[in-house]
Amino acid sequence: MGQTVYGNTRGLKKVDLDSLQSIYDMVIDKDQVISPEIARTMAVISSGSQRELAVFIDRQGRVVSVGVGDAATVQLKAQSKRRSAYRLSGLRCIHTHPAGGGQLSAVDYAALYDMRLDAMVALGVLDGKIKEARLACLEPRDGQLTQNFRDFGPLSPEQLTGFPLTELIKSIEDNIIPPASITTTADRQAEKAILVTIDGADSLDELALLAETAGAVPVARVSQRRQRPDAAFFIGRGKVEELALHRQRLGADLVIFDDELNPTQTRNLENSIGCRVVDRTSLILDIFARRARTKEGQLQVELAQLQYLLPRLTGLGTVLSRLGGGIGTRGPGETKLETDRRHIRRRIEELTGAIEQVRRHRRRQRQGRRKAAAPVVALVGYTNAGKSTLLNTLTRAKVYTANQLFATLDPTTRRLVLPGNREVLLTDTVGFIRKLPHHLVKAFHATLEEVVEADLLLHVADASHPELLAQITAVEGVLKELGARDKNTILVLNKIDQPVNHKLVEQVKLSYRGQVAEVSSRDGTGLDRLKDLIIQNALGLRRRVKGWLPYDRTDLLALLHRHGEVYSEQYTPRGIRVEAAVDENHWAAVAPHIQQNDFEPPV
Incomplete structure (x- = not known):
């Protein structure tokens, strides 16, 4: 059994800390x-330090967690004992109220239900003695x-010692009716999340969408304006205590921060708040892990996850044992997270090699397209801007689309036939987002x-989005990070059929x-102009051919029909x-075989 005392132990006397450790x-x-x-x-330590103390005990009488703070502000490692959503956890929490009163608070009742505890006990302590329980x-x-809830008390210390707990637990569980079938992953209750930012409350709208995409239900938003993050907690220490109480009242399962946290901040926050803490980077990686369907996508997601986790391995404590599921713990590489740095580095090398093979394969594919003389047009843009819908509308493809973030993860290429029988290859790519992790x-x-x-x-942008400019x-x-900022680009303002801010x-x-170009992928508005712009920018002017082709070069006639316009x-x-x-590129293949032809200026 570990000897860690959780929560805010700063300022606690060494003799008191040693006594708390001895409880184990x-x-x-x-x-x-x-x-x-x-x-x-x-009672003695709580009364002397004026700190709330909490002890979790299992049904075998073993102490599994000791913390300083109330049930909201100590790390509740006890949650790992939870056996199922409909049963009791097999743990009881005994905590102190140093003001002397034993009355249970709203936070206590919320913790009792949230963790399905066998019992929640409050000890009112005064002058080093238990006044009531x-x-x-x-x-x-x-x-x-x-x-x-069912309440008992006030109880004297003697009455508490003799309380028939085992009998009470049996009567509760005898009245619980288990579900007809085992709950599957898809049926599990969504995790309740609190969203936190230091950039202003408006930035949490997108974080809420990310959380919902990952399967969480945002139940509260917390904003604190700061010029720079706190080195230890990212937010202020007072805000951490407020957040811990808020989390417990709401029964939230995790707290999501709208920025990347360093390992120390994550560890301090989890110890203080008492639940899992996920940062924006981990949340996005989790979504990518959900979306990865192809082997290529899974390889790239696993690599990004390991690159994110490698500097966080030292001192992660409970994080590396969180593989039971939940947001921030999914992914093809999750079983690798319990290995040491050396093994993870080796795995990163393996993934890098496998992805390099993917790059070579894609390079060969691009070379094949070049030989086919079809220009490549790539759709880029903010996630959920409508890139896949535009691809489907233009090419009659059936690429998966949904009103959700990162619906497209793997690239898709389709042939787009333009006016005059001209062709380009249109490629849909993964969407971008604000604060996109560099290692991703x-x-x-x-x-x-x-x-x-x-x-x-x-560059497809959602014209109806209030954050259009920011996106x-x-x-x-x-694009600048990729070295593609200066490429020839057409800005496509999509969803123009929806209510937009015209100014x-x-x-x-x-x-x-x-x-x-202003377009609507849904009703086709503006698509003709977009096609004209694609022709101007990707294909340029055409050359006219007049003359005779020999009968043994009907393949060139077929080429003219396929890639040109035959008058x-x-x-x-x-x-x-x-x-x-x-x-021009096809004209060069046909011109040498035309007899007595006249070449006219470009059309």
Whole structure:
């Protein structure tokens, strides 16, 4: 059994800290709520330090956690004992109230229900002695554990020692009706999350969407304006205590921060708040792990996860044993997280090699496209801007689309036929987002090379989004990181059929340095103009061909039909007289075989 005392131990006397650590070694009768010796120790230290103390005990009488602070502010490692959502956890919490009163608070009742404790006990202590004790338990309704409580007390120390706890637990569990079938992962209750930022409350709208995409239910938002993050807790220490109480009242399972936390901040926050803490980077990685369907995507996600975790291995404590599931713990590489640095570095090397093979394969694919003389147009943009929907509308593809973040993870390429029988290859890519983790961009470089190597970029932006300008700026930042900031780009303002801020749209159009197209992927508005812009920027002007093709080069006639526009075609004794217009690259293949042809200026 570990000897760690959790919570805020700063300022605690060494003799008191040693006494609290010794509680782990004390023996308790499994039928007792708590032994008189532990109760006396807690009363003396709590009264002298004016700190709330909490002890968690299992049904075998073993102390599994000792903490300084109330049930909201100590790390509740006891939650790992939870056996299922509908049963009791097999743990009881005994904590002190140094003001002398034993009345249970709203926080205590919330913790009792949230963790499905066998019992929640409050010891009112004064002058080093227990003044009174109160106990509460859950009372099933219709065979289920609900927020219906049964209270006992006030109790004297002697009455608490002799309290029939085992009998009470048996009566509770006898009245619980288990579900008809085992709950599957998909059926599990969504995790309740509190969202935290230091950038202003407006920034939490996107974090809420990310949390929902990962399967969480945001139940509260906490904002604190700071010029710079706190080195130890990211937010102020007072805000941490407030957040811990808020979490316990709401029964939240995790706290999500809208920035990347360092390992020390994560550890301090989890110890102080008493639940799992997830930062923005970990949340995005979790979503990518959910979305990864192809082997290529899984390799890249695992690499990004390990690169994120490697500097966080030292001192992570409970983090490395969190692999039972939940947001921030998913992914193809999660079983690797319990290995040491050397093994993880080796795995990173293996993944890097495998991804390099993917890059070589994609390079060969691009070379094949070049030989086919079809320009490549890549769709880039903020996540959920409508890139996949635009691809489907333009090419009649059936790529998966959804009104959710990062619906597309793996690139998809389809042939787009433009007016005049002209063709390009249109590639859909993974969406970008504000504060996109650098190691995620690096891990997905094999996929994002499609952007770097494209002949033309279509930067798709959601014209109806209130943060349109910020999203465009975020995408341009990622393009700069990829070395594609200066590529020929058309800004495509999508979703123009929805309610938009016309003043904002005009501001974007005036300030953008390149060409702009306003479209609706849903009803087709503006798509003809977009196609014209693609032709101008990806294909350029055509060359006209007039003359006779020999009958043994009907393959060139087929090429003109396939990639050009044939105005006339006549079969004569001399050969096939053809008049057509074709792109420069195809014209070079046809021109040497035309007899007595006249080459006119570009059209």
